[in-house]
Amino acid sequence: LFNTLAAVRVKLNTMLLYSRSSRAMNISTSGILRLNRSATYARSINASVSRKSFCLAADSKILEKSSVQTPKHTIQVLDENGKDVTPRPVYQPDPAAVQSKHSKIFASDTSGGTMSDFYSTTYQTTTNASFAGAFTRSLFGSGSVSIGSQSIMESMSEEIEDPSSKRDNSISLSDVQVKREEVKELIQEEMLDDMVDLYLVESDTLCLLDMPAISVSVDSMEAESVKERNSRYTELCKNRTGNDKYMGRSMQTFNGASKTKEVQSEAITMADAATIANNWDMYDSFCSAGQGEVDLSTDTDKASIAEMIHQNHGPTRTMERTMSVISSSTIVSSSSSRMEMEPFVVPSESKPDPELILQSEEFQQHLFVMERIILENIYQPKLAAYRQLPTLEGMVLLEESSLDEEGPPTPALERLWSFSCELTTGRNVSSMAWNKRNPDLLAVGYGQFAFKDQKPGLVCCWSLKNPSWPERIFTCQSGVTALDFSASSASMLAVGMHDGTIATYNVQSREKTPVIDSSDCVHKHTSPVWQVRWINHERALSGEDKGEALISVSADGRISKWFLRKDLMKLKRTRNDRFKRQVGEKERKSEALISRQAPGLCFDFHPTDSNIYLAGTEEGHIHKCSCSYNEQFLETYQAHKGPLYRITWSPFCSDVFLSCSSDWTIQLWRQDLFTPVLGFMSTQRAVYDVMWSPKWATVFGAVNEGRMEIWDLGASILDPTIVNPASPGVKLTSLLFATETDCVLVGDSDGQVSVYQLKNFTAGEGTQVGTLEDIIGSTLASQL
C-alpha cells in the first residue's frame, strides 16, 4: 500500500496520458492490485506506456467510483494495442471541488488536479470517507498523517529524483487555481465592508528543489550502512549479468510535446543620467557634509545642473523642473544628495525679489567695483601717466623727440584729469589734503573765503580710481576752510569751518555726521578757522600731551590745541596762544586785559622739532613760537605787507621756510635771519598758496589768482620755470603736490581740482639740498 504513493507519482509524470473509459470501471475491483503491481515497477522514472495507462486507468476508476457524475469523454485516442492514449488537457477545472471529500482526492479528471486536490483535502479536513480513507491512509502512509501540505510535498519531493519543469508548472498552476476557488467561497457580502486585518508573517520556507546529496561523508553515522548498501548493490549488478532472474528490456520514454507560452511585460524604460564631479564639487560636498547644514553655495556651482537650468529662459520655467532635473542626475554622495534637495525647496517658496536684489549689499559692492572698472577703462592712459607707468603714446613720442633732436625739451604741464562732479561746481576749493596712509585718497574742502556769499560747505573725499564721483560726501553747516588727515588714525579727518567750528569725520564709515564737533565747546573759536593740523608731539610735557593733537589757528587770534578724549567724546582745549597786535615797530610786552589780537591765518610746525612753530598773521608778521612758552613769541619776522596766506618749512632744509602773502610776493627765509633771503614775484596778484615740492629741495609751486607756477631755484630765481594760466573767469586757490609722483593738484574757484603732470621736468639728481644751500649762501654773499 505504501507503493500506491509511488503509483500516484508515476501518474503525475505522465499527465498527458489519460484514459477514461468504461474499461476503467470494469477493472475497479482489481484496481488496487493493479496499482500495487505497477507500483513495483514504478521505482524507475521511465515507465512504459502501458504501465502508465494502467495506473491512470486505476486512478480514473477510483475517480468514477467516488464521484457521481460522469466525466465527459468526447475524444478517445487508442494506440495499436487498444489502449487509450487520449491526450489530456493540461488542466481541467475542478467541478467536484465543493463536493464530497472522497471526490476531492481525485476530483478532477486530470492528474494535475490531483496534486492540488491533495492539498485541498489537507486544508479541509481529515479523511473520513471510508473508501477514500483507506486510500488516503495508504497515500499518506509514507509520511506522517499531517495536514500541512509541506510534509506531503516534502515526502513527495524526496522520492522525486528528476523533477521536470513541466510537472512543476502543472502543479503550481493547478495549485494556484484551486486556492483561488477556496478563497472565493469564503468571501460573502457583509464581509466586504469589514476591516480585515492582514497579518504578514513569515511563511515557512518552501523548498522548491531539494537535491539530496548522493554522497555521504565518511565520518557520518550512516557511512557504514551506506557502504554496506553500496557493496550489496555492486554485487547485485555483478550477479545480474548472467542471471536468469534479470532480463534486459528496452524502454522508451514518451517525449512530451512542448508548448510555447508567450509572456509580455511592460517595456523597461531606461533613462540615462550623467553628471560631472568637479574638484570643487567634491570639495563643496565635503565641506557641507562636514558642517552638517545646508549650504546653498554648493548647489549653484554644479555645472551640469546650472546649465540645464539656464537652458530654459523665461517665466515658464518653474522650480519643480529644477527639482526633477536634480533628482535625475547622479549625486556624488548620498548625504550631499539629501542636502541638495533641500535648498532648492527654499527658493521655490520665496523667490528673490528683483527689488531685494537691487538693495542687497553685494549688488552695491558690485556696482561700485563696476563703476571703477568702467572709469579705469576711460581714464586708463591718464592714470597710467599719473602712476608714471610707460604708456604706448608716451613711448611713441619719446622716439619722435629723440629723432628730432631739437634740444632739451621744455618742461611743461600736462593736464591729466580733474576731480569734479555736479555737486562741486560753483564751489570754491579752499583746501586739499592727502590721506596719510592711502596716497590715493584726497580730501577736498569747499568753502568761500570771503565773508559774503557764504553757503554750506562741502567736504568730498575723492579716490584716484573714480574721478567722476567722490567716495564720501560730507555737508557742513558752513564753508570749509581747512582740512587735515590724521596720521595716527588715518581715517580721521579734521575740518575747520568758516564759523569757527572744528569737526572730525571718520571717512571709513558711511555716516554723514561728524564724529566730534567743537561747537559745544566753551572756548571754541569764534572766527573762521584757517588752518588745522594734526601734530604728533614726541616730547610730551605731561602725561596728557602724548599722542596726536589737533592744532588750529583762527582769525580770532588764537592758536588752540585740541585733544580728543575718547571717553568724553568731546574736544577739550588745553592751552592757547595769543597773538599780539603790533603797534608800530615796537613790541608791546605788557599784556593788557583787552588786547587786540591779530587774526592768525596760517601756521606750520617745524619738521623735526615739534615744539617750534611758525605762525603768520593778517598783518604780515611771522612769529616763531614754542609750545612750551605760551606767553611770548620767540622771534618775529616782518617783511610782508599783507596778510600771510601760507607758511611752510622746507622738508629738506630744516631752517628754511617759505611764505606767501597777498602782497604778490613769496619770500624765502632762513630761520636765523630776520630778513628774507630771497623774494619772488611774478605777477601782481595775490599768492594764495605755496608748497615745497616733496621731491626736490629747490622746487616749489605757487598759485596766485590767475595762474599756477612752478619755481625751480636751481634753474632760475627770477622767473618761474613752468607757468600754467588758469581758465578765464576761474581763480586758482590751492595747490597740492602729489607725494609719490610728479603731479600737482590745483583747486580753483569753480570746484574743480585739476591734476597736472610735470613733463620733462627735473631739477636734477637727488634732492638738491646742496643746491639750495648754495643758492642761499651765494645770495647772502652777494648781499653783503
Next chain:
Amino acid sequence: QAEVEETLKRIQTHKGVIGTIVVNAEGIPIRTTLDNSTTVQYAGLLHQLTMKARSTVRDIDPQNDLTFLRIRSKKHEIMVAPDKEYMLIVIQNPSE
C-alpha cells in the same frame, strides 16, 4: 535705495558705456538699457561662460571663487559681475 539708482544711472552715463544689464538667477532681466532680445541673449550666453569660468577657477583651487569677469574684444569690453542671485553686465566701448 536711491544710492543704488544713482550709481546705476551714473554708470550708464559714463563715456563709452553701451549698455547695462542686471538679470536675476533665472535670466530674467531686472534692469536693462538694451532691448529685450539682446538682453536675453547676453544674459544667457554670459551665464554659461560665467559658470565655466567659475568652474575653472574652483577646479584649480576649491577655496577660490570667481569675483569678476572681463572680456575684451575688438569692438568693446564686456564686464560681468556674477553673484548667486543676480548678474551685472556692462558693455563698454573703451576706445571711444
